[in-house]
Amino acid sequence: MSLKTPAIEEDRSAVSPDSAQDAAPESGTKKKRLYIESYGCQMNFSDSEIVSSIMKENGFEATTDFNEADVIFLNTCSIREKAEQTVRNRLSQFNTVKARKPALKVGILGCMAERLKDKLLEEEKIVDLVAGPDAYRDLPNLVDEVESGQKAVNTFLSREETYADINPVRLNSNGVTAFISIMRGCDNMCSFCVVPFTRGRERSRDPYSIVNEAQTLFDQGYREVTLLGQNVDSYKWSSNTELKGKAQIEKSGTADTTGFAQLLEMVAKVDPALRVRFSTSHPKDITDDVLHVMKRYDNICKYIHLPVQSGNSRVLELMNRTYSREWYLQKVDKIKSILGDECGLSSDMIAGFCSETEEEHQDTLSLMDYVKFDFSYMFFYSERPGTLAAKKLADDIPLATKKKRLNEIIDKQRAHSLERNQLDVNKVHQVLIEGESKRSADYLQGRNTANKVVLFPRENYQKGQYVNVLVEACTAATLKGKVVEA
Numbered sequence: 001m002s003l004k005t006p007a008i009e010e011d012r013s014a015v016s017p018d019s020a021q022d023a024a025p026e027s028g029t030k031k032k033r034l035y036i037e038s039y040g041c042q043m044n045f046s047d048s049e050i051v052s053s054i055m056k057e058n059g060f061e062a063t064t065d066f067n068e069a070d071v072i073f074l075n076t077c078s079i080r081e082k083a084e085q086t087v088r089n090r091l092s093q094f095n096t097v098k099a100r101k102p103a104l105k106v107g108i109l110g111c112m113a114e115r116l117k118d119k120l121l122e123e124e125k126i127v128d129l130v131a132g133p134d135a136y137r138d139l140p141n142l143v144d145e146v147e148s149g150q151k152a153v154n155t156f157l158s159r160e161e162t163y164a165d166i167n168p169v170r171l172n173s174n175g176v177t178a179f180i181s182i183m184r185g186c187d188n189m190c191s192f193c194v195v196p197f198t199r200g201r202e203r204s205r206d207p208y209s210i211v212n213e214a215q216t217l218f219d220q221g222y223r224e225v226t227l228l229g230q231n232v233d234s235y236k237w238s239s240n241t242e243l244k245g246k247a248q249i250e251k252s253g254t255a256d257t258t259g260f261a262q263l264l265e266m267v268a269k270v271d272p273a274l275r276v277r278f279s280t281s282h283p284k285d286i287t288d289d290v291l292h293v294m295k296r297y298d299n300i301c302k303y304i305h306l307p308v309q310s311g312n313s314r315v316l317e318l319m320n321r322t323y324s325r326e327w328y329l330q331k332v333d334k335i336k337s338i339l340g341d342e343c344g345l346s347s348d349m350i351a352g353f354c355s356e357t358e359e360e361h362q363d364t365l366s367l368m369d370y371v372k373f374d375f376s377y378m379f380f381y382s383e384r385p386g387t388l389a390a391k392k393l394a395d396d397i398p399l400a401t402k403k404k405r406l407n408e409i410i411d412k413q414r415a416h417s418l419e420r421n422q423l424d425v426n427k428v429h430q431v432l433i434e435g436e437s438k439r440s441a442d443y444l445q446g447r448n449t450a451n452k453v454v455l456f457p458r459e460n461y462q463k464g465q466y467v468n469v470l471v472e473a474c475t476a477a478t479l480k481g482k483v484v485e486a
């Protein structure tokens, strides 16, 4: 699973629990088997770990082979039409499995479940269970209902649920890097985006439960955590939130609140050998305090995912991003002035948003020329039912134009990625080893602080170790070198 991917709906992965004993059936009772496949952003992958934990408590062991599963869950994404189509195609593949094994139960979790609710049951006959992102504690009951022959749906969205007390089962784990969800939902109403509808209102998780989770991971040998949220910079937790409710805290004004800068510092203090990353930052919310905390702690990685979406202020306004081109560029200048040019910067870009002119598209390209992102996730606009844009703006850019603009953005990004990587050649980078290179067993791979993948000869190095690598060559995607001192 890609660790730097905020939202690639094409990404999917099946579970494989990191602990071998999970696979051992208890003597006497045959455990039921759960196969779970995740799509979409890191939040969804992280949620699948919570789901596996809840199901494990209720007697389901994870399997990586859907043929032996009693229950199949697809944890789905709705961000673009293609993301939903991918899931529907996958469901049709499971028809043959179900034909062979009629007792098999299929559940749809996540954002498609929330968006389509019981319509999914009508549209996809194979589906037995539909559970939205805040309904996972109810999954064992829903599965019971389904096993008694009914269909089951829970798409209730909560204002409080953060799953703070649930200890996630780490799936597909390399044993070195892990995600920690620090908040859920999103209160921004970017006009193109379905997330506020599928994930509900923004809520932050108790900071102490976050620090405890980071500490536990460190004690288990993990060396990097990524703090996750749709908009981490608006993280805000009040000590008496749960006791008194928000209205009363605001009245009394005495609540002890923790913002993202403080949280980041608390997690960084767990151990200097624990790297800390975070994603995603909204340009309107990232504060200088956060940048200063990043500078103060060597173990907070110098990398910010700061999606711009468009380089034109009129389009940004239509997108309801609440910042302008100038504001964004000032943020970038601030980041570079506090953290230096080595700080990694990446973005998300949408080509061909409603009414975007050719000149406005050129503004996106010129913004890219100014910033020179290390990498970007690039998409053409896909209208999503129910969003502000779908209601108010015409999706009027022809598909061919959207694709042409997207290709220009991709070409430019590729050139910038190469250019930025070339600046890293002949320099020594501290790398946390994550495992074997995907291409060759003779090489190991890890990332530097700026989130760039670095490859080097295996020798006797082990994953979880920090090494200093002299980078000798690069492509637009990776850096390659040799360890100079352990």
Ligand code: SAH
Residues within 6 Å of the ligand: 006, 007, 079, 080, 192, 193, 194, 195, 229, 230, 231, 280, 281, 282, 307, 309, 348, 349, 350, 379, 380, 381, 382, 383, 384
């Ligand atoms: N919370 C993050 C984004 C989460 S969605 C943020 O605000 O930056 C990830 C990315 O998907 C977005 O940044 C955007 O670039 C893209 N995206 C969202 N809705 C889209 C749509 N309707 N069409 C195309 N791309 C979209």
Ligand code: SF4
Residues within 6 Å of the ligand: 186, 187, 188, 189, 190, 193, 194, 195, 196, 230, 231, 282
């Ligand atoms: Fe969507 Fe905007 Fe929220 Fe990101 S900040 S999840 S793009 S509404």
Ligand code: F3S
Residues within 6 Å of the ligand: 006, 007, 039, 040, 041, 042, 043, 044, 076, 077, 078, 079, 110, 111, 194, 195, 198, 199
């Ligand atoms: Fe997709 Fe939902 Fe994430 S729509 S991008 S899985 S929050």
